Amino acid sequence: MATGTNSRDLAVPDGEFPFTWADFRQIAELVHSEAGIVLTETKVNLVYSRLAKRLRAIGLRTFREYCALIQGESGIDERQAMIAAMTTNVTRFFRESHHFDYLRSRVLPGLLEGARKGGKVRIWSAGCSSGEEAYSIALTILELEPGAADLDVRILASDIDPEMLRRGSTGIYAVRQMGDIPQELRRKWFTIVPGSGGAELEVSEDMHELVRFRELNLLREWPMRGKFDIIFCRNVMIYFDDETQNTVWGRFAGILHPGGTLCIGHSERISVGGHPYDLVGQTIYRRQGA
Ligand SMILES: C[S@@+](CC[C@H](N)C(=O)[O-])C[C@H]1O[C@@H](n2cnc3c(N)ncnc32)[C@H](O)[C@@H]1O
Known part of the structure; x- marks a missing residue:
């Protein structure tokens, strides 16, 4: 667990990466302001599982580090990757024919x-x-x-x-x-x-x-x-x-x-x-x- 993180703050208790409600809120606000997508608290496990892949890919150990990255100036590319990870892309030919x-x-x-x-x-x-x-x-x-x-x-x-x-x-x-x-x-x-x-x-x-x-x-x-x-x-x-x-x-x-x-x-x-x-x-x- 990240230093200073209380287990009560964790949004996903048994995750590989510490993920607090504060992290969730920062991510949800950014996804909303960048892409218009609303992430309510019911989506917390979805957010965790989709973004855990990003943490693994870029070698971070906590969502706190991830939030610092996406809020920072050098985080433009990762912000885009995060939005892409949070979109639902389901589609098919002649859907709603x-x-x-x-x-x-x-x-x-x-x-x-x-x-x-x-x-x-x-x-x-x-x-x-x-x-x-x-x-x-x-x-x-x-x-x-x-x-x-x-x-x-x-x-x-x-x-x-x-x-x-x-x-x-x-x-x-x-x-x-x-x-x-x-x-x-x-x-x-x-x-x-x-x-x-x-x-x-x-x-x-x-x-x-x-x-x-x-x-x-x-x-x-x-x-x-x-x-x-x-x-x-x-x-x-x-x-x-x-x-x-x-x-x-x-x-x-x-x-x-x-x-x-x-x-x-x-x-x-x-x-x-x-x-x-x-x-x-x-x-x-x-x-x-x-
Ligand atoms: C579920 S798919 C719908 C695909 C297709 N229109 C259909 O009905 O089968 C939703 C798409 O909207 C895109 N999307 C989400 N937010 C967007 C935004 N702010 N601007 C443009 N595209 C966005 C996603 O990347 C995703 O590919």
Whole structure:
């Protein structure tokens, strides 16, 4: 136990590394201010187990030392690693498939018609994790317009976690993660990764071309200049407090074209009274003003 640490202060009594409630609070405050993610005391064991790996990796012996590191000027890289360790990256292809059905039948036909006449289509997968959401949108587009990569159609896939973005930009996925992609689409739009014995598939050049991965913290400045036709921000806000959620829903309204579409996660909700959206489907909103 660290010098001066009373066993009553310990948040995780039998851990390999001493972890006090004061350490927990410092970490929770930093994760909240940096990434908007709320860590209540019920998450104490999760915080311990995810960050114990970081302590081991960098050779520290106590969470007190770890807190000193992440609070200090030299701790920028470790702060980022800590945020990445605390994010939940669960995702899959065609998750909440009704959103893709809605795009296919109601939104994309008109947008692609405009793109064929020289217009542009901009889509944002905000909090894209390892890219399955953005590539599912790309697949939906390519099924409607196989030549989409040659049109001015682009999907921005952004996340706070650089490791997830790195994975997404490889475009390589294990076949066992692809259960939600119909066989026919797999054959058409993916190639077998050489040497993987068929266990891994890579997205086609056209899918690569449609999707651009960028690091972006939703709480900070957004560098994009143009507006979007569609935003997917699903299963990201559930980790944020109400005030942060409200701010981000408002900022999405500012960067969506009038009539643009916003798809959110199944357990998320926007109070439309306070924001310029109409609810047009299950967790699907349309920006007012078209
Ligand atoms: C559960 S995943 C959701 C992935 C995908 N949207 C889906 O629904 O399948 C949540 C993602 O949000 C990202 N995230 C969390 N806080 C963020 C923030 N402040 N800015 C940007 N991305 C953030 C995490 O890194 C994680 O990859």
